[in-house]
Amino acid sequence: MPAHLPHGSRASAACLSPVPWVWPVPGCLSQGAISFQFARPAPPWPAMPPQAQPADAGRRVMLMSLTGLVLGCAVPLSGKRQSQSAWLRPPGAVPEEQFLARCVGCGACLSVCPTGALQPILSSSRLDALFSPQLVPRLGPCAPDCTACGGACFSGAIARFAVEHKPRLRIGVAVIDQARCLPWAEGQRCVVCVDACPPQCGAIQLRPIAPGQFRPVIEPSRCPGCGIREYRCPLPGQAAIRVVP
Known part of the structure; x- marks a missing residue:
């Protein structure tokens, strides 16, 4: 044509x-x-409408961040308040709710801990507890002569304290798992935890139960929860003596 x-x-x-x-x-x-x-x-098909512009990625990130912030504020407020911590806090820590309100998760106390006992909380149903410090005695004990965490904390979550006052600052209390403890479960002689207990505490003693047989027992009122005995326990995996809040 x-x-x-x-x-x-x-x-x-x-x-x-x-x-x-x-x-x-x-x-x-x-x-x-x-x-x-x-x-x-002209093409035989009708003109296609212009495609919608893709959503701005920065806007999506901002909306997600705001949503996370709202949830982060709402979850702790809607959750049940607890006066006692579910974690082992550093010595000198203020009461739990005050601690969570003051701690900013900066990691200053973690960086100065000489034994590596202080570790960040990475999993919790309470978002305000994430990255706050907890004592993990199996990784390291709280040294009796150390006051570094109190000196490093600038938010007031951990109070400054003198080394002579440290035995009165309770972190937790040690308990013995009699099903795992060698003297209790198998009748074997083991005094590692007794020897490891600082003499100024004297929180663990050997109690005679039969001629020549002794079992370790804890005196809770004398135990500051330093974790030295849990750290020194010779059992693999979970220790037979553990510090609980």
Whole structure:
């Protein structure tokens, strides 16, 4: 089908391009015909509407952050308040709710702990407890002569204290798992925890139960929960003596 020419134009049959969307062919220029141009016919399908612009990724991140912030504030408020910590806090820590309100999770106390006993909480149903410090005695004990965490805390979550006052700062209390303790469970002689207990505490003693047989027992009122005995327990895995809040 011949291509349509503008009104008043002259072109020979040779100028008509066999390709319907190109007219006239370049050879027409040498014959004095009009200049050529490309003209594509309209597509047989309707024009597609422009695609919607993709949502701004930065906006999504901001909305997610705001949602997390709201949930982070709502969860602790809706959760049940507890006066006692579910974790072993550093010596000198203020009461639990005050501690959670003051601790900013900066990690200053973790970095100065000489035994590596202080570790961040990485999993908790309370979002305000995340990254706050807890004592993990199996990794390291709280050294009796150390006051570094109180000196490093700038938020007031851990009070400063003198080393002579430390025995009165309770972290927790040691308990003996008689099903795992070698003297209790198997009648074997083991005095590791007794020897490890600091002499200024004297919280663990050997109680005679039969001639030549002794069992370790804890005096809770004298135990500050330093974790030295749990750290020194020779059993693999979970120790037979553990510190609980």
